[in-house]
Amino acid sequence: MATSVYETVLIGTCDGVIDKKKNTSYSTNKIGDRPDLLPIITLQYPICSLCQRGLSHVVQIYCPLAASPYHRTINVFACTNLQCCGKSESWIVLRSQCLDDDIKARQDDKTTPYTESAMSRTDWCDEADDWGMDDEEQEKVAESSAQMPSDSTSEGNDVSIRLQDLCIDGGDQSALEPTDVPVFKSFYISVMEESDLGGYHDMDHENKLLREYEDREGKIVREIQSCGSGKAQEEYEKATAKHGDEAFTSFIKKISLCPEQVLRYSWAGSPLFITEPPSNVNQMVSCCGHCGAPRVFEFQLMPALVSLLSSADTSSDISLEFGTVLVYTCRNSCWKSGSTIPVEEFLVVQPDPDQKLFK
Structure with a gap:
């Protein structure tokens, strides 16, 4: 996988418990809780391919790409069944996108107007990061976006941001969720550049x-x-x-x-493996099932996240065990205009190598 000589790596850390009285939305980066859907998205709650149980929501990342007109959210889910822990088949990653026009259309349809906070998308992309993409990569994404159907001509087409807690008050849409799916405690995720970690x-x-x-x-x-x-x-x-x-x-x-980092983000960058990967790891990452484009590494979940994944219900005891979870997404970030269903992407779960010492 080709990468730039210098990769911008963003580090996500836990930034406090989310107050149950405060609403979160698709633009909130968070751990646990339930997923917040983009306005047009309908989610049939995912189930584990191994045991058929409902999957619990692990993280939500709001990550629009440079030169793309789309809002873009990624949600990761996992099975809390002890028999499924550490197996990639018991996890799923879903990518959702929509245009500003889709949000505006939803505003017009709602009896109660959908309102954004005073901070708009264009307010926070002037001084933001480019998600680690070099010029050639940004041009490829821009070309791919130009080829996709789009009804939006707004000034917010060049979306380039870092992970941050930008909360836009959402509507009342929620996932179609079984009542017996365990829910993890909810925390905000804040971000900094890895290059700023000195001191x-x-x-x-x-x-x-x-x-x-x-x-x-x-x-x-x-x-x-x-x-x-x-x-x-x-x-x-x-x-x-x-x-x-x-x-x-x-x-x-x-x-x-920064051992407390819960997430590392570097679009089209290099993953950080916790154990030696197979020699054919690049071949193991399948191409996008929708457009056939190769997938690139986007982010990974880190060991410090494990200790934060406890049940929101104090009467139950759930947990997850993993070393790191590597998420790969479509290089084109392809999206069919008018689609209302998330796109499944690809992930690899690597167990903590210390776990095998106790088995």
Whole structure:
């Protein structure tokens, strides 16, 4: 998979519990709760292909692409059945899109007007990121978008933003959800660029985690130290982890500046594998089932998310176990004008390599 020399990587972290009294919408980046649908989307709640149980909503990411006129939301679901944990077949990722005109049409149809907050789409794309795309990649996305049917000619066609908590008060549409599907506690997701992590906070917590890793894996790691530039440096002695997996060692090194990250976003960038992937991993990622275009890596869920996935119902006990979940989406982000059904994309679940040590 071709990537740019410099990839913009966005880091998502937990930013507090979502108050049940506050409404969220399709533009809210969040953990857990129920999915918030784009105005025209109808969702038949997904079920596990292994045990046929309803899947629980894990994360919602609002991620419109540069040079595209579409609002764009991705929702990830997983099965909480212990027998299905760690298996890609028990997860599903859905991509939904719609145009500004679709939202306006819905406003006209509603008895109670649909109102956006004072911040419009164009207000927050002037100084935003380009989601890690180089010029060539942006041109390809722009060409693909131009070829897709579109009724929108608004000034918001160049949508280029970072993940953020931009809440637009939505309507009352909700997913067609079985009443017995477990619901995870809900948290906001905030974002920063990985390049800004130097000096993010003091290194005591990170060094503690490194010491624990060192004791567990038998690998010698020197402490992270802040340098004069405000960025952190880490030095690693050559050694072999107990499980012999260099990918895991590299993974730990990469996230050490912010172990609490729950998500890494880099459209068409490089995934961070927690265990050595198969040599044919690129061939394993299937092409888009709708337009036939190759899929590109978009984001991944990180180990710190596991501890946040507990039941919203205090009387029940649910959880998920995984190392990382890699999400791949259609390079063209294809969408049929007028469609009301989400597009299923592709994901790979990698288990935590430490889990096998206890089996």
